[in-house]
Amino acid sequence: MSKLDKAALGEPDTVAPSVPDDVFLSVRDLRIHFDTDDGLVKSVDGVSFDVRKGKTLGIVGESGSGKSVTSLGVMGLHRSARAHVSGEVWLDGQELIAADADEVRRLRGRKMAMIFQDPLSAMHPYYSVGHQIVEAYRVHNDVSKKAARQRAIEMLDRVGIPEPAKRVDGYPHEFSGGMRQRAMIAMALVNNPELLIADEPTTALDVTVQAQILDLIHDLQKEFGSAVIMITHDLGVVAEMADDLLVMYGGRCVERGPAEDVFSEPRHPYTWGLLGSMPRMDREETDRLIPIKGAPPSLINLPSGCAFNPRCPYADIPKDNVTRTVRPELTEVGGSHWAACHMTQEQRERIWTEEIAPKL
């Protein structure tokens, strides 16, 4: 396979890190553009990342930053003729973008599975929960309905749904929000996927349930040893779970690195903003959250230079107006820690330690 050969040879790619052997999913320069009546929407524009088995990658960003589009791209779910997908997605040594659609379909739900944000709308209202799990199981496993049903009950039990033998015949609308999300997780995990993508899995849930669900995903990950991509706009969600972090803005990656490093020494003003708007247990109640001013950028007409420049309070620090004319590339700022900003390392270090960190 020529594709595989090319990857093995290591295409010259200045941005992407080298691929270690234990990487289960490797995304290289993924671009997903959509033709619309208003113009070309560059939802994802050159994103690369790796996810290791048993590890969790958190993808963080505002809505419209391209994080969900990225995950659907990995799953091969951009089917519309108006979607243009390019780049490479390597899943367990197999490239998916150029692969046959039916081949990718066979991987979906088996090797890679997805948990969606709102389980009420993401589950079919007309079919029982059990039926939908059975369907997911039987499409990849040649088993009897009875066996599949047994499997569904087992999975419902595993995700902590009480009386699973009874609830298996229930319909999504009969479940509470948390239970529905558990059922959704059961459905995603029914085929022991090696990659689990969770797209805002807790957003629609209330806070106490959120924690339970996150714990559940965490426990199941440990148990199955899956790689997990956790997509969220809430840094708090990934803080506890993620091994690595990818911060997206305007369809691009602005900062990436081990979660610990990104949290302790963030090197992009946008990440600072995200941290500032994150509720923390250790923050004093009187302090107000600091929202990022301005609105997310249009994906049709991204601001020239650094896409974040109109909202960045430090846009004028680099000389020659470079923030508004030249797009910053990801540069390594520490061990596997990358960020795309025109400010010098020192400037960023200083601003972080002197201005930002104390306020958090």
Next chain:
Amino acid sequence: MGAVLLLLVVSAVTFAIFFLVPRLGGQTADQLATQYVGKDANPESVAAIKKNLGLDQPVYEQFWNFLKGLVAGADYRFGPEATHCGAPCFGYSFKSHIEVWPQLEQRIPVSFSLAVGAAAIWLISGVTTGVISALRKGKPIDRISMFIALAGVSLPIFFTGQVLNALFVYEIPIWDSIDYVPFTQNPAEWAWHLLLPWISLAFLFSALYARLTRAGMLETMSEDYIRTARAKGLKETTVVTKHGLRSALTPIVTIFGMDFGTLVGTAVLTETVFSLQGIGAYSVQAIKDNDLPIVMGVTLVAAFFIVFCNLVVDLVYAAIDPRVRYS
């Protein structure tokens, strides 16, 4: 029950329109009766008819007698002896003095056959076209289908019907005649001889249903649960038919129930164009003759079908959508 009450209201309103309104407009019982005497409306005949039809009674009493006849039957005398008309007695035609119910009984199968065949055709063709259109949105096949659908919606039935009739019965005589052959007599003949009316009627409705299905499919296919179904690795055909179509069809079922129920009593134009003796054509004749008992009969039968079909829709709906079932 609600349905019975509804039918009662419908009959009262019909009765009022045909009896009360002319009276409020200054028509006397004599003038009403004159319509039911032939060309030679001499005063004696008018008086005799007025009395025999009960037009000399107060309107509420006439209505009460009508209702009583429906439930308990009634006695009429349009000949040497009085005859009993058993329940449900819709009375006797004011014009021909023939019992209404047996007439309806003969005509309902015609209208029903017309509706059933047309419905089958339009459901299959309309939904198929709609699904294909939706899945190929913007492609030539979608544009062509939607253009034809637009034509179908815009072209009146008496046009398509007459064109088909002129073409296939006279110019290129594929059909010898358009006729109603009872299903019980010969199912093949039944279908063959009704095919043209079915097609003309179905053309209009297919167009409507194609558009509805297309819109429904487009909406459904963008639902989150369709994405979920795909994420599970289901085949696209399964996604479309099992997950997409089932949801998209739900509103269609509702509309279909109403259309079908209504159609049984109102396929007037099709029946007229193809000279079929259904209850639609019968009602037109009755309205022309101001023949109240027939109008009442047809209205009640039509209303019954509408109510019945809506009931069936409710049941089907519950079978399709579990959320309806439990609430």
Next chain:
Amino acid sequence: MKTRRVTAGVASVLALSLGAAACGGGGDDNDGNGGNGKKDAALTSIVNPSSKKGGTVTYEHSDVPDSLDPGNTYYGWVQNFSRLYGRTLTTFKPAAGKEGLEVVPDLAEGLGKSSPDAKTWTYKLRAGVKFQDGTPVTSKDVKYAIERSNFAPEALSNGPTYFKSYLEGGDKYQGPYKDKSAEGIKSIETPDDRTIVFKLKQPFADFDYLATFSQTAPVPKAKDNGAKYVQNIVSSGPYQFQSYEEGRGATLVRNPQWDAKTDPIRKALPDKVTIKFKVNQVTIDNDLLSNKITADAAGTGVAPQTQPKVLAGKNAGQTDSSYAGATQYIALNLKVAPFDNIHCRKAVQWGLDKQSVLDAMGGTPKGDVATTLLPPSVNGYTKFDTYATEGHKGNAAKAKEELKACGKPNGFNTILTARSDRPAEVAQATAVQASLKKIGINVEIKQFPAGKYFSNFAGVPSYVHENKLGMLSMAWGADWPTGYGFLDQIVNGAAIKPSGGNNLMELDDPKINKALTDAIANTDDAARTKAWGEIDKMVLDNASVVPVVYRKNLLLRPQSATNVTVTQAYLGMYDYLLMSSSK
């Protein structure tokens, strides 16, 4: 509105099918007896004469009959059609042209024997005539048929009631359904099973015509169930009902009990006769053109949309333009000024351009310009033109003269009524308006619904006077084709009624009234017939009736129809006793 849309739709369809026909070319094979005949051939001869037994005659009708029960119908076509299953005392001779107006005995051996005062009429029934169940037809069955048809309006109200009006004691008798006495009406005597005697309260020399009415077809009392009898009519003719579907149609098959020896006038060629009701008129026309059916039972001609197609096309030779036995005229009301003055009436007579009116109504296919009240297809019609003008275009000079004599040299204003739902009548009114304007008569048109025209408006003298309706559109056909049948209801002073009358002129001229009474009492056929033409002239001299058009039908006879001839006795439709089919 809807009909207009339908018409438009139909018109475009026809245009389309015409185009298709043109493309297809006229390759029709001349099957059957061939011989299309010539245009109007059936007016004077029997087209496609045949004596071959068998085949099926198929009729279609765009509407429903009032009833197929011979005792409960007024429609001309049912009178014609019912002779297939009901033998009346007398009937019209199934023959071509003028001969068709001749009354011949049918169930009776001979025509009625009248007393010198024309008040007693005796008929002797033929021997050996049986009902379909084998029971012999007796004079009592005829008497009963008349009783039920004339005296039981509570059940059978559709038919005319001439017997009731003319029979002695007719106003007292309650009818067979109420009066259960064995003897029934006393003025019809049945001294034996084959003799029937009618006693009238006034002289009535046209009685043989009355005896042609389907009401004299015998009905066995034991089988009569009133309004329901239509569903099980007992035949006395060559055909009996195999099936009858109310409002939908019927199938007639041979009546094995019918004996040709007892029936000199019926050939009864077809084995089967079917009729279908409520068939779209355009479909009927197409079925005729494509030889699928034998005749349009209504006998009033093709749909307006079909007219140009058949007149111009290869089918022109298959058409017959027959007189419909009706005259369209304008009644000038003698009680509304200025028509109380004969000169003002004459001004209209002279001034009206009748040709332009006919053209406005659709021209020749619709009829001929009328100069008399009696149409040419009625016994007693005499050709004359009291107000003859060149080309029927009117004479303005003479009209002005009359206006001057009337004291209105500059003309006057008046109102003309028309039935709004009769397009031809509205067209006629508009043309009359345009024509009279030229001589200074300003006509305002008022339209009324046809259904209430006589009961509420034009037939109500008080309404007419109050609203000064000087000119009233009117069309009239006779119940039987004689001068009396035509004139009595419209020019006799006795026909003026407070409501529902047909004498719209309110003509009550003692001379005319007396002439009518004298003539109908005259048993001399020739003298009587001559009298009708004279009365017609008297009416025109009075100038209160302005004849406009003798109405015509444009009939179409398919190639498969055999023994086709127009009968003037039944409003100019084809004779259904003769009609047979090569199919």
